[in-house]
Amino acid sequence: MIQHAIATRGSSFLQEVIEHTPGGERIVHCLQCGSCGGSCPNGADMQYTPRAIFALINADEREKVLTSNTMWCCVSCYFCTTRCPQKIPITDIMYTLKRLAIRDGLAKDTDAPALAKTFTDLLDRYGRSFELGLASRFYLFNKPMALLKMGPLGLSMFSRGRMALIPKRIKKIEQLQAIIQKARQLGGRS
């Protein structure tokens, strides 16, 4: 029945989103009720609320969706997911849209992909996150002027022993890197 519903809508983007999201086939049950957008703490700042995004996905408007700011407003609070009367994994669909937009170079007007990349580059290298490295690199390359505003905050954290000056590397970093390398090789759904 779900296959039939997908086929009759004739949207290849719908098919793509479903393939890339665990439990994503629930999307065809969207009632356009709007509980998602109404529940979202950042809904007012979205170009399209999740409800509208689902309508656009049905209409095969791939580029409009992937260049929108919607998924970059999502902070993974899962209110939409737990409130959706049709049990659509909305937060997970937002993750899928983020991944597709990054992969295809369509992400616009947001520093979120840069923050994510800086974060995971440090993780790949050390096995742990490193806040000072993350903040300094991210701000320096993306919004250098904001470094000035961050200075006092960094100092107050540092003075309370809440910021490390050097990163900590896990003992078996080669093991973690081998796992990561294998995952990249296998690839799979974005």
Place this chain on the structure above:
Amino acid sequence: MKYAYYPGCSLEVNSAAYDVSVRAVAEELAIELEELDDWNCCGATEYFSQDELTASAVVARNLALVDPELDQLIAPCAACYLNLKKTDHLMATDPEMGAKVNECLAAGGLKYEAGRVWVRHLLDVIHDDFGEVAVRDKVVRPLTGLRVAPYYGCQVVRPLSEGDCTEYPMKMDRLLTWVGAEVVDYPCKAHCCGGHMTQISEPQAFELIRRLLANAAEAKADMILCMCPMCQLNLDAYQSRVNGFFKTNFQVPIVFFTQVLGLAFGLPPEKLGFGKEIVPARPVLEAKLSSAPAGAGA
């Protein structure tokens, strides 16, 4: 009872107050915590935004490192908790994905059988496994007169809550009542702190933080109690910036629920990480608790 323990990166440095108070409270309750040897970062929301398989494999390495003798893992950070729980869930419900994750782990000589480890939050362990009688029995310094706003945040109560309400959770409320605190009605208790938005879009993040502070101030709470390091960081470290942005004057101390639990159990504040918070908790603790914990706060 012995549990595997995954502190996570935040608890190592920026939220060390959470780590020391978790360990201190656990010891009081005879909960033995065995830290995972050589655990790695869970990737927060950042890995899942880029690559699902790598994100899952990075998380699964930690599940694979759990001592074979143990079957429960405590993760105090909400983001770590959810990543660990979700990855286990994903591997169990999507066998194809589970097999792929194990193929990645095999490159590092590891494997993980989905469903083997029960990922838990300390709040659930104390509330569900110990319960009211055991907790009350440990109280030597009731928190009488201390008005607290219990702040749950998002990722422990949603989407994989362990028997608490996803809209208006009550487990922390009850726990704090058992130790004598006056728990205020806090409608924003499961709302979002903005997460990483403080780095990406300050106006969006600051508005979410403002609502949480305003809601606690309206309820005349003496402090907000957190169970997630990201929530604590956003509400505490950004409070003065939020005040500057909105021309407000909030002065709400933000500490972890385990810190005040430790006080109630009679532990000295210096063993519970007090003084690391940026908005000092000491004045309110001295004013509200008759047996004032001298030395609390910076």
